[in-house]
Amino acid sequence: MDNKKDQSVRQLTEEMFQIQLKANQFMKSLTREEELSDNLVFLLLKLKWSEFLKVTEIAEFFLLTPGAATNMCDKLERLGLVERIRLKEDRRVVRVALTKKGEERVHDIFAKFSAEQLETVISSLTQIRLLFEKIEDTL
């Protein structure tokens, strides 16, 4: 591995490291008063704009096993943030939905940001996603 490539490795490592750091900081600023894990917060957000999700849907979204998804729901249910109801039409299926308390929790997460701030964040995140897609096309 020549010096030019060494430099590339060094740069790439540094950028990746900084990005991870800032991404974590961003998550923290979003969930600054949350003691929930990132994935649990993500799930609350996801449920905010889905009427409900099945456990297998949750598992698929998060690329986890059904057991892990169940465990996530256990935690949120214990906190009164979600409820689980068996579907009448197919009693194998469990609907997972936000409770009133869960709705309020999501509301609280975003109450601290102005509409302008949100727009800026969304716009930046969109560009970040596009850049990752560019990387995807490159490799």
Place this chain on the structure above:
Amino acid sequence: MDNKKDQSVRQLTEEMFQIQLKANQFMKSLTREEELSDNLVFLLLKLKWSEFLKVTEIAEFFLLTPGAATNMCDKLERLGLVERIRLKEDRRVVRVALTKKGEERVHDIFAKFSAEQLETVISSLTQIRLLFEKIEDTL
């Protein structure tokens, strides 16, 4: 929470989710044949361009406890990828450095990418970092 803000939450959730997905995919493509965790790979990369790191330095970089950093080193040492040597000048300090095998492992990670690919990736990552910094300034 009004409809406009609902939409913002929805968009933000979706972007965050996609970014997490793509960032994971990126890590996977970088470490596609690695059975090491992300942090272990990161540490290998970091050691590639540092002569050596102390355990506390590793803990600081990764925002972990010294115990966790020790554990990371245990794993890499067990695999023959790093070595630990007490500093003569201060025998409390352990130098952690890549072995020859570790160097080769890092080399292998990047052997599969061309210089052009690396340049594109680095450039995109730099922009991603700048965008995260913009978000940081916004919040």
Place this chain on the structure above:
DNA sequence: TTAAATATTTTAATAATTAAAATATTTATT
């Protein structure tokens, strides 16, 4: 009616982390 497939939960095991304790060394104080 029986067998196979499916959804979720439970159980057991594993990996990665923290908090706290332990060990060794260095630095500061007496």
Place this chain on the structure above:
DNA sequence: AATAAATATTTTAATTATTAAAATATTTAA
């Protein structure tokens, strides 16, 4: 010089989040 305090790393115990596998209940297919 001796003692106390600080520091670096490791070890131990506990916790959290995940997987694999097993269990339970239900639906679908034969």
